[in-house]
Structures are given as C-alpha cells and as structure tokens.
Amino acid sequence: MFGLSFLSPLFLIGAAAAAVPIAIHLFYRRAEPVIEFAAMRYLRQAPVEQSRRRRLRELLLLALRVAALTLLACAFARPYVSGSAAGLNGAATIVLVDTSASVSGPGQFDRARERATDVIRQAPPTHAVAALSFGPATDVIASLSQDRAGALAAVTRLKQGAGATRYNAALQRAAEEFGGRSGRIVVVTDLQESGWDAVDGGVPENVSVEVEAIDGPATNLAVTSLRIEGGDAVAVVQNYSPRPAAEQVLFAVDDRRLGAVAVTLQPGGNAEARLSLGSLESGALSASIGDREGYLADNVRYAVVDPESAISVLALTASGRPSESLYLERALTVVDGAGGFRFKAVSASGFSSLDSRALADVDVIAVLGTRGLEQRGRERLVEFARSGRGLLLTAGPDVEPAVLKQALSGVVSTSWRARNATPLAFTPDDARHPVFRPFGGAGTLGNVSFTRAALIEPPASAKVIARYSDGTPALVEERTDRGRVLVFGSDLNYGWNDFPLQPAFLPFVHEALRYLASPQNARADYVVGELAGSAGLTPGVVNVGAAGRRVAVNVDAREADPRRMTVDAFQSGISRLHASALQEARAAASQQEDQQSLWRYGLLLMVISLAAEGLLGRRLG
Amino acid sequence: MKTGESGRPSELRFLDPAVLARLGTLELKARTVVEGFLSGLHRSPFKGFSVEFAEYRQYLPGDDLSTIDWKVYARSDRYYVKKFEEETNLDCYLLLDVSASMGYGSRGVTKLRYGSMLAASLAYLMNRQRDAVALTTFDDTITAMLPPSARPSHLRSILVTLDTLVLGKRTDVSKPLHLLADGISKRGLVVLISDLLDEPERVVDGLRHFRFRGSDVIVFHLLDPAELTFPFERAARFRDIELGDELMAVPAVVRQPYLDALHQAIDGYKQELGSAGIDYQLMDTSTPLEFALMSYLSTRGRAR
Numbered sequence: 001m002f003g004l005s006f007l008s009p010l011f012l013i014g015a016a017a018a019a020v021p022i023a024i025h026l027f028y029r030r031a032e033p034v035i036e037f038a039a040m041r042y043l044r045q046a047p048v049e050q051s052r053r054r055r056l057r058e059l060l061l062l063a064l065r066v067a068a069l070t071l072l073a074c075a076f077a078r079p080y081v082s083g084s085a086a087g088l089n090g091a092a093t094i095v096l097v098d099t100s101a102s103v104s105g106p107g108q109f110d111r112a113r114e115r116a117t118d119v120i121r122q123a124p125p126t127h128a129v130a131a132l133s134f135g136p137a138t139d140v141i142a143s144l145s146q147d148r149a150g151a152l153a154a155v156t157r158l159k160q161g162a163g164a165t166r167y168n169a170a171l172q173r174a175a176e177e178f179g180g181r182s183g184r185i186v187v188v189t190d191l192q193e194s195g196w197d198a199v200d201g202g203v204p205e206n207v208s209v210e211v212e213a214i215d216g217p218a219t220n221l222a223v224t225s226l227r228i229e230g231g232d233a234v235a236v237v238q239n240y241s242p243r244p245a246a247e248q249v250l251f252a253v254d255d256r257r258l259g260a261v262a263v264t265l266q267p268g269g270n271a272e273a274r275l276s277l278g279s280l281e282s283g284a285l286s287a288s289i290g291d292r293e294g295y296l297a298d299n300v301r302y303a304v305v306d307p308e309s310a311i312s313v314l315a316l317t318a319s320g321r322p323s324e325s326l327y328l329e330r331a332l333t334v335v336d337g338a339g340g341f342r343f344k345a346v347s348a349s350g351f352s353s354l355d356s357r358a359l360a361d362v363d364v365i366a367v368l369g370t371r372g373l374e375q376r377g378r379e380r381l382v383e384f385a386r387s388g389r390g391l392l393l394t395a396g397p398d399v400e401p402a403v404l405k406q407a408l409s410g411v412v413s414t415s416w417r418a419r420n421a422t423p424l425a426f427t428p429d430d431a432r433h434p435v436f437r438p439f440g441g442a443g444t445l446g447n448v449s450f451t452r453a454a455l456i457e458p459p460a461s462a463k464v465i466a467r468y469s470d471g472t473p474a475l476v477e478e479r480t481d482r483g484r485v486l487v488f489g490s491d492l493n494y495g496w497n498d499f500p501l502q503p504a505f506l507p508f509v510h511e512a513l514r515y516l517a518s519p520q521n522a523r524a525d526y527v528v529g530e531l532a533g534s535a536g537l538t539p540g541v542v543n544v545g546a547a548g549r550r551v552a553v554n555v556d557a558r559e560a561d562p563r564r565m566t567v568d569a570f571q572s573g574i575s576r577l578h579a580s581a582l583q584e585a586r587a588a589a590s591q592q593e594d595q596q597s598l599w600r601y602g603l604l605l606m607v608i609s610l611a612a613e614g615l616l617g618r619r620l621g
Numbered sequence: 622m623k624t625g626e627s628g629r630p631s632e633l634r635f636l637d638p639a640v641l642a643r644l645g646t647l648e649l650k651a652r653t654v655v656e657g658f659l660s661g662l663h664r665s666p667f668k669g670f671s672v673e674f675a676e677y678r679q680y681l682p683g684d685d686l687s688t689i690d691w692k693v694y695a696r697s698d699r700y701y702v703k704k705f706e707e708e709t710n711l712d713c714y715l716l717l718d719v720s721a722s723m724g725y726g727s728r729g730v731t732k733l734r735y736g737s738m739l740a741a742s743l744a745y746l747m748n749r750q751r752d753a754v755a756l757t758t759f760d761d762t763i764t765a766m767l768p769p770s771a772r773p774s775h776l777r778s779i780l781v782t783l784d785t786l787v788l789g790k791r792t793d794v795s796k797p798l799h800l801l802a803d804g805i806s807k808r809g810l811v812v813l814i815s816d817l818l819d820e821p822e823r824v825v826d827g828l829r830h831f832r833f834r835g836s837d838v839i840v841f842h843l844l845d846p847a848e849l850t851f852p853f854e855r856a857a858r859f860r861d862i863e864l865g866d867e868l869m870a871v872p873a874v875v876r877q878p879y880l881d882a883l884h885q886a887i888d889g890y891k892q893e894l895g896s897a898g899i900d901y902q903l904m905d906t907s908t909p910l911e912f913a914l915m916s917y918l919s920t921r922g923r924a925r
Contacts, residue, residue: 032869033857038725038732039848039883040861041818043868046878618873 007078007593014073021065025058061616068609075602080593091183092130092144093123094174095151098189098214099161100135101297101528101559105190105217109160112188115212116155119186120148130177131155134170135163136529136556144177162297162539163529164556165195171574175203182206190216193565194558196573209574211567220294221247221265222560223301226287226552228277229334233258235273235287235301239265240294240562248290249273253283253305282306284541284550298560302541302552304524311517312342314362316381318369318398320347325368327493327500331509341513352377363517364390368493369398370407378407385411388482390516395454396491413459414476414487424450425469426499433465434515435475435486438507438557445504452496456489484516527556677701712769712807713747713754714836715740717783718815720760720792721863725816727847728907735906736814736843737783743812744783748776752810756782759797760789769809791863794819798827808835816843818863821886825893838899842890846907848883851876 006012037043097116103109116131123129130144131151141158142151167189174185184207189195191213203209219241226235239245245265251258251273258280261273273287288300313332317324325345332341344362346354349372365384373381385391385408393404395416405415426448428436439445445466456473458464466475468489476487492509494500499508528539531553535542541552565573593599680689680700688702717740723733740756747754753769756779764787767779794815801811811831817824817840831838847853853872860867887903894901 033855034867035853035857035859036725036862037847037859038722038816038845038862039818039879040859040864040866040868042882042886043859043870043875043879045882046870046875 004079004081005589006074007080007589009077011076011078012073014076015070017073018066018069021062021069025062057616061613064609064613064616068606068613071602071606071609075599075606078593079598079602080589080596081598090126090128090181091124092128092178092181093119093183094130094132094144094177094185095119095155096138096170096174096185096187096189097131097133097155097158098135098165098187099133099158099163100165100192100195101162101295101555102165102192102195102216102562103190103214104160104162104295104297105220106292106296108190108214108216112190112214113155113158115188115214116158116186117152119188119212120151120155123148127183128181132170132174132177133158133161134166134173135161136166136527137163138166138170138173140173140177144179160297161528161537162555163537164527164559165189165192167195167570167573171203171209175207178204178207184208184210186210186212187570188212188214190214191564191567191570192216192559192561193563194561203574209571211570213567216562216564217294218562219243219245220298220560220562221245221289221291222295222298222555222557223249223287223289224270224298224557224560226285226301226303226554228285228303228305228340229274231278232274232276233285233287233303235261236270237263237265237273237289238270238557238560239268240560242267249275250288250290251275252286252288253277253280277305280305284552286541294562295560297539298555298557300539301554302539304541304550304552306524306550310340310342311513312361312363313344313366313513314359314364315343315345315366315368316348316351316370316373317345318348318371320345320350324398324493325366327505328366328368328509331500331506332513334506341510348373348377351380354380356380356383359384362389364392364513366392366394366492366513367399367404368394368396368491370400370403371398373403373407378403381407382411385480385483385485388480390483390513391485392512392516393485393487394492395456395487395489396493397495398491401454411480412478412485412487414456414462414478414485416454416456416487416489419453419455421452422470424453424474426450426466426474427469428465429467430463430465433477434518435465435508435511437511439504444502445508448497448499448502448504450490450497450499453490456487458487484518486512486516488512524550525552525554527554677703711747711752712805712809713743713752714769714801714805714809714811715744715754715756715779716797716801716811716813716815717756717758717786718760718792718794718813718817719758719764719786719789720816720818721788721790722792722816722818723843724788725845725848725862726906727845730906732816732843732845732906733786733788735904736841737786739814739841739843739904740812741780741783744776744779748773754779757797757801758782758786758789759794761791761793761796763797763800764789792816792818795823795827798824799830802827802830802834802836805831805834805836809837811836811838812841813838814841814843816848817886817890821889821893825890825897828894828899829897832897832899838894838897840890840894840899840901842887842901842903843906844903846905849905851879 095116097112099109103112120129120131128144128146129142129148129151130140131142131154133139133141142154170187171185185203187209189211191211222238222240224236224238226233228234233251235249235251237247237249244267247263247265249261249263251260258277259275261275263271263273265271283305285303285305286300291299315325315328322329322345329343329345332343348370352372352374353376359380362384365381391412393399393412395401401416404412426445428439428445430436431439436445450468453468453474456476458473458476458478462476462478464473464475465477468474472489474489478485478487490496490499492500499505526536528537530536531542531544531551535544536553539554541550543549544551677690677693678701680702684702690701690703693699693701717736719733723736724731726732726734744754744756748771751771753771754775755769756765756767757763758765765782767775767782792815794817798813813828828838828840851872856869856871858867858869891901
C-alpha cells in the first residue's frame with residue numbers, strides 16, 4: 001500500500017487560505033453593475049450568457065482558485081509517496097524471523113519457525129499481521145494484512161540462510177512497514193551479540209519490540225579464513241567454545257579431495273591448517289570441518305585459485321634499498337599467487353626513468369619515499385593516478401609533502417604537514433569501510449602505537465575513514481576520476497609507529513591494497529549477501545560478470561561467534577535508537593521526498609490552474 | 622425668457638454663431654422639384670414671385686443665358702450673371718424621435734439633445750431660406766406637432782418646443798410616420814432624426830410612405846459612441862432604457878456579435894433607404910454637430 005505523506009506538514013495550514021475565495025464566493029459576491037443601455041435589440045442578438053451556465057463557470061473558477069491555493073500549500077509541504085501502508089488504521093504485529101547463519105545450529109531454525117507461527121497465531125485479533133525474514137537483507141514474506149493463514153504459510157516456507165545478522169536494518173524495515181500504525185514487533189532470533197550492524201535503524205515510540213529468543217549452540221568451531229600462501233592453502237579454524245577441541249580440516253579443489261590436516265584448538269583459540277597445493281594452478285578451493293554441535297553454515301570456506309588475480313604493487317622508496325620497504329614487502333609476499341600480491345620496489349629516481357610500459361601491469365603504487373623524484377617521475381605518477389589505478393601515499397619521513405602536492409596537483413587535493421611527536425592511537429572512523437572488513441570494528445587496530453604522525457588536511461570531498469586518538473585524520477580516502485587514493489598519516493616501515501609489528505598490519509595492508517586495486521583487479525572474495533542476485537546468497541564459488549569470473553562467497557566470519565546477549569541488552573540497544581528514530585525517519589522521508597520531487601508537479605499544476613483561472617475569469621469578465 | 626449658457630436667450634442656444642456662419646455659406650438643395658411659389662436654387666415649376674438680388678458672378682459656360690446682366694456687359698465688356706437669394710414655399714418637416722431610448726448618452730450629450738440641436742440648426746437654415754418648417758416629435762405616437770410656416774416667429778416657436786422636450790416612451794417610428802405621411806398634402810422635404818431602434822422593415826415602410834407621397838426624405842440616424850463601439854469591460858447587467866428589462870452580459874464575449882448585429886442593421890438601412898431614394902446619414906453624437914451637418918450638406922451639394 002502507498003500513501004501520501006508530507007515532509008513539512010505545517011505548511012498545509014496555508015491551505016486554509018483556500019477558504020478565502022470560498023468565503024468571498026459565498027458572502028461577498030459582487031453584484032454586477034447595472035448599465036442602462038438603449039441599443040438592447042442588437043445586444044439581444046448577441047449570445048448573452050445564461051445565468052445557469054455562468055453559475056457553473058463561477059463554480060469552476062472557484063474550484064480552480066481553491067485548487068491553486070491548495071496546490072501551493074501542498075507544494076510547500078513537500079509531499080511524497082511513502083512506500084508503506086501509510087494512512088492505514090489499526091494496530092499491527094510484525095514478526096521478524098532471523099534466518100542468518102547463526103541460526104544454523106542443530107534444530108535452531110525449526111524452533112525459530114515454530115516460535116514465529118506461534119506469534120502469528122497468538123497475535124491480538126484486531127491486529128494486522130506481517131512476517132519479515134532478516135539476515136544480510138530484510139524481506140517481506142507476508143505483507144501487513146489480516147491474512148494470518150497467508151502469513152503462517154509464508155513462515156512455513158521460510159528457508160535457512162547463510163548471511164550475517166543485521167538487527168538494525170531489520171528493525172528499521174519493520175518500522176517502515178508500520179507506516180504510522182501502532183503495534184509491536186516480535187523478533188524471533190538467537191540474540192547473537194555480533195548482530196548489531198552499523199546501519200542506524202529506528203523504531204517508532206508507539207511500536208513495542210518483543211523478543212522470542214531461540215537457544216543456540218554453546219560451542220562452535222568455524223573455518224574463518226582460507227588463503228593461499230606460497231603455494232600452500234592455509235585455513236584458519238576458530239574455536240568459540242570454552243573447552244579444547246580437535247578437528248580435521250578437509251581441503252578440496254573443485255569437489256576433488258586434496259587432503260586433510262588435523263588441528264588442535266585451545267578454548268577460544270584458533271589454529272592454521274596448511275596444505276601444499278602442489279602443481280595446482282587454478283580451481284575452486286574449499287576447506288571444511290565436521291563440527292555438528294555448532295553452526296553448520298560456517299563449517300566450510302571457499303577460495304578461488306587464480307594466479308591472474310594477484311595484485312601488482314610497486315613501492316616507491318627514497319633510495320631503492322630493500323630496507324625502506326621491508327615490512328610492506330614481507331606483508332605482501334606471504335600471500336602470493338591467486339588472491340595474493342606481486343611486489344616490486346623502485347627508488348624515486350629510478351621511477352623517473354621508467355617508461356609507461358613498465359607501469360602497465362602495476363595495480364597500485366605505494367609511495368614510501370619521494371627523494372630524488374624528478375619532474376618526469378612526477379608526471380608518471382600523475383598519469384598513473386589518472387589511469388584509474390590506486391595510490392597509497394604514506395606520510396613517512398622519506399616522503400616530502402610539498403613534492404607530492406606539486407606533483408599530484410589537480411589529481412589529489414589532500415595534503416599534510418609535519419607536527420610535533422605525540423603518542424597517538426589509531427581507530428577506524430568508518431568500521432564498515434572495506435579496508436577494515438577483517439577487523440569487525442576497531443579490533444586489534446587500537447593496539448598500534450604512533451610516536452609521530454603527520455597532520456592530514458583533507459578537502460571536503462575526501463572521506464576520513466580512520467582517525468588518531470586526538471581526532472585528526474589518520475587515513476583519508478580520495479577519489480580520482482576513475483581510481484582511488486589512500487593517504488596514511490604515518491609511515492609503514494617501522495619508523496614512526498609499531499604498526500608493522502602488530503598482527504593487524506598484515507590484514508590492514510592487504511585489504512588497503514586490495515581496495516585500491518579493486519577498480520582494476522576485482523575482488524575474488526565476498527560474504528553472503530554482498531553479491532547481487534541469488535548467486536550471492538549461498539556459500540560457494542560462483543561465476544560473476546559477463547566474463548564469468550569466479551569468485552568465492554563465504555559466510556561472514558562474525559556469524560561464527562556464538563556469544564549471545566540478553567533480552568534486556570537487546571532492548572537497550574533498541575531504546576538507544578528511539579532518540580534518533582524521528583530524525584532518522586525524517587531523514588529517510590526527506591530523501592524519499594527529494595527523489596520524488598512531487599512539489600514540482602504541484603507547482604506545475606498550480607500554474608496550470610492559475611492559467612485556466614485567468615482564461616475563465618477573462619471570459620466571465 | 623430663459624437664458625442659455627452663453628447668456629443668449631435660451632431658444633437661441635442651439636444657434637451657435639460659428640455653426641450659423643458656416644451654414645450661411647452652404648446651400649441646402651433639394652434634389653427633387655417641389656411645389657413652391659418662388660424660383661431659385663430649388664428647381665421649382667413655378668417661376669418666382671420675389672427675387673432678391675444677392676451678387677454678381679462671372680459667367681461660366683453652362684449658365685442660363687437669361688441670367689446674364691447685359692447692362693453690366695455693356696459697361697465692362699464682360700459677361701456677368703446675377704445671383705439671387707431664392708425663396709421657396711418648400712415645406713420642410715422635421716421629425717424628431719423623443720422616445721426613451723433617445724435619452725441615452727454616454728458622454729454627457731444624449732441623443733435627444735443632439736437631435737434637438739440638429740433639428741434647430743436645420744430649422745434655422747430652412748427659415749433663413751424662407752422655407753416653411755414644421756416640427757413633429759414622436760415616440761410611439763405623435764407627442765407634439767408644429768405646422769409648417771416660414772414666418773420668423775415660427776422659428777422661435779420651434780426652438781422653444783425643442784428646448785422643452787420631454788422624453789417619451791417606447792420607440793415606434795412607423796406609426797407616427799404613417800400618420801404624418803397621410804397628413805402631408807404637398808410634396809416637401811421630410812427630415813427624420815431618430816436612433817431607429819425599431820424594426821427596420823417598419824421604419825423603411827414608413828419612410829417609403831413619404832416617398833410615395835412625393836416628398837424627399839433625409840434620415841439622420843443618431844447613435845451614441847458607446848452604442849457604436851460597446852466599450853464596456855466588466856460583466857454587467859444591461860438594462861433596457863425603454864423596457865426596463867435586464868440582460869446579463871460579458872462585454873468581451875458579446876462585443877463582437879453586438880457590433881456585427883449593429884453594423885448589419887446600419888448596412889440594411891443604407892441599402893434599403895438608398896434603394897428607396899432616401900438619404901441616410903449615420904451621426905455619431907460625439908462628433909461636433911457642425912462637422913456632422915457640414916459633412917451632410919457637402920455630400921448633398923456634391924450630389925446635386
């Protein structure tokens with residue numbers, strides 16, 4: 001159902017002005033002047049207006065005037081058609097059923113469906129009922145109506161998913177479904193603690209939220225990572241239980257078993273299972289375990305073996321000595337081949353002498369030093385950035401900001417300057433950014449200690465994706481015409497920080513370089529729900545794009561964590577949303593109104609009404 | 622005795638000296654031969670009883686040889702013809718419409734007042750030429766009638782009558798015309814001054830009655846500028862000045878149809894009256910009387 005809503009309904013008061021022409025029409029009707037005339041015999045031969053027809057025209061004129069004023073008021077009130085059942089009366093019960101990977105434990109999903117059907121059956125008779133399923137996305141499986149049989153059937157048909165839990169997005173979607181009604185939302189979920197997503201959702205004050213908690217497994221083993229390092233397949237198995245565990249990791253390529261590796265896991269710990277791939281050059285690699293007590297969906301992980309997918313990184317250093325890019329080189333060479341990196345370092349002066357063919361297969365240039373960078377080298381750098389490839393600019397001791405500013409003028413606007421040494425920490429400003437995807441929030445990034453950092457001055461068009469503890473930008477993303485540039489406000493070679501010594505360094509560098517290379521070198525690893533279409537809803541290796549490129553789709557690693565929150569904690573999470581719910585609703589409405597721009601049509605109709613009124617008024621004298 | 626705006630006697634207020642001065646240089650010539658006693662510019666079958674010398678004029682080819690003054694020729698060896706100020710016993714009937722519709726005037730001068738001035742001017746002109754002038758006023762019937770007379774005192778009676786006119790009732794031109802036509806025993810000149818807001822066929826029939834009796838007829842069709850242009854802007858109720866009934870009309874809508882109907886009627890009068898040998902002159906009451914009168918007389922002069 002759709003309804004008309006207004007962004008600024010107070011302007012509708014202005015529609016009261018429509019009463020003015022009505023009042024004038026009813027109470028102050030101007031008597032036409034009487035003119036004495038002699039040559040009436042000729043006037044009678046003219047088509048003089050009949051009173052009844054004139055009255056009709058007067059009414060039409062009045063209607064046009066009222067319409068013009070009303071349309072003007074409506075245009076100022078900024079109307080929009082809301083995509084929900086706005087304007088419907090009566091209360092409603094909306095059931096949100098969790099279909100994420102975290103309800104894939106033994107019997108969990110069946111219990112969730114039973115609870116959901118119970119809620120529908122027990123809903124107050126006066127309530128309309130709707131059913132929504134949620135995982136990475138929220139789907140309306142039964143629209144708001146009195147058709148309970150339909151809602152029950154929809155819940156019965158519901159199938160287990162493998163996506164991540166996103167409470168806020170689901171609650172927000174359910175709140176939209178209310179469309180101004182009052183009522184309640186019943187969330188049937190396992191209360192997984194990691195399910196609070198970054199989407200700011202809002203639940204109206206007149207809608208209560210109830211939780212039907214589904215028990216989950218107490219333990220869980222999950223394959224949280226699968227990568228290829230130096231010709232080996234490396235799977236990481238995480239133990240989420242409070243007791244030790246032993247597990248066999250089974251590796252397979254294209255459903256052909258490669259081998260099994262036994263791992264022993266400490267309580268809450270993880271272990272790597274490594275298996276040589278031998279002469280294998282390409283294929284769909286999988287690593288699976290046989291955990292039957294925990295979530296089933298996270299027992300397998302996939303990766304694509306494709307040597308062509310390696311990202312070529314060129315490090316620009318001051319003198320070209322290996323020590324100037326040592327840590328970056330080590331971080332990248334651990335993952336070579338498919339999904340890995342090809343690393344090469346060159347001095348700034350050497351870079352100046354490179355021809356364009358030498359840069360043809362480079363995906364990302366990491367600028368670690370600029371001393372000796374000549375004019376020709378600067379021009380090469382600009383050409384590279386403009387070609388749509390990635391640039392990683394580090395504000396380390398060997399990088400001269402003035403040189404880069406001059407060299408990249410017109411392409412990169414972010415600049416920086418030196419500042420006094422101050423101990424700083426580092427935290428993501430946008431935890432959802434792909435660079436921080438492996439960290440699940442701040443994670444271990446908070447352990448990085450900076451002794452010195454540059455003061456980055458980003459332009460308004462740039463996006464700050466990480467900040468230092470003093471609030472200044474630490475990592476800034478800027479877009480060029482076709483490519484991406486990341487500016488890191490310190491060095492990456494153990495000069496001004498201990499980042500290279502931290503566990504977070506390797507995934508950070510990997511993800512940052514993959515992100516920079518992604519316009520050229522598309523990702524080969526996705527989580528369930530990221531890819532459009534049904535192909536992205538099931539873990540496995542799928543073909544995407546016109547060329548049929550193979551990519552791996554895996555369960556979000558956060559879904560493997562069985563830690564649960566209490567109902568009160570869940571409710572408190574929602575209550576925090578209450579304060580911003582109205583603002584969020586208004587922002588959403590504003591966006592909706594902005595997209596529809598119905599006010600333009602209102603004004604156009606008003607102008608047409610006024611034009612018609614003018615023509616008709618002229619005929620009426 | 623009443624006095625007019627200029628301090629002159631009220632019965633003389635129609636006789637603007639400027640108008641009279643110009644009229645004095647023009648000649649009213651009837652196109653048809655009428656009965657009369659005097660010869661002169663009117664081509665009367667009766668040679669005149671009295672001839673009053675006016676001036677000499679050089680002979681021009683075509684002049685009547687009997688009018689050449691041979692004595693002057695003997696003295697000056699040039700041909701001169703003697704011009705006379707003619708007198709005639711032409712009876713001129715001024716018919717003035719005084720119906721209620723004549724009381725309409727959008728710019729201060731009603732059609733009745735304008736018609737009165739026109740009648741007075743013509744009466745003065747006729748009287749100066751020693752023509753017998755009669756005045757008849759009418760609405761749907763005859764309201765006043767002064768018999769034809771050429772005496773100067775009669776002019777004064779006519780002017781007094783014109784000055785004391787009272788608006789009548791409905792227009793019915795044909796009925797008084799037929800009554801008058803029946804009452805006229807001699808051929809003469811009939812001047813009708815009216816807004817002709819009547820059935821055109823009946824008006825033309827009445828005037829043809831005069832033609833049938835041998836009289837010359839001149840029609841002055843008086844119309845107010847507002848009647849000619851319909852300048853109204855706002856919707857209004859138009860009240861018939863004679864009948865009192867009202868009509869709601871939007872000028873923007875009815876203007877053109879009204880003007881079409883009016884001009885159709887005017888064209889009809891021109892055609893019908895012209896074919897009956899009746900002079901027709903449309904007079905806009907905003908036009909100064911002297912211009913209108915001179916224009917007409919010039920037209921008559923050229924037509925001779």
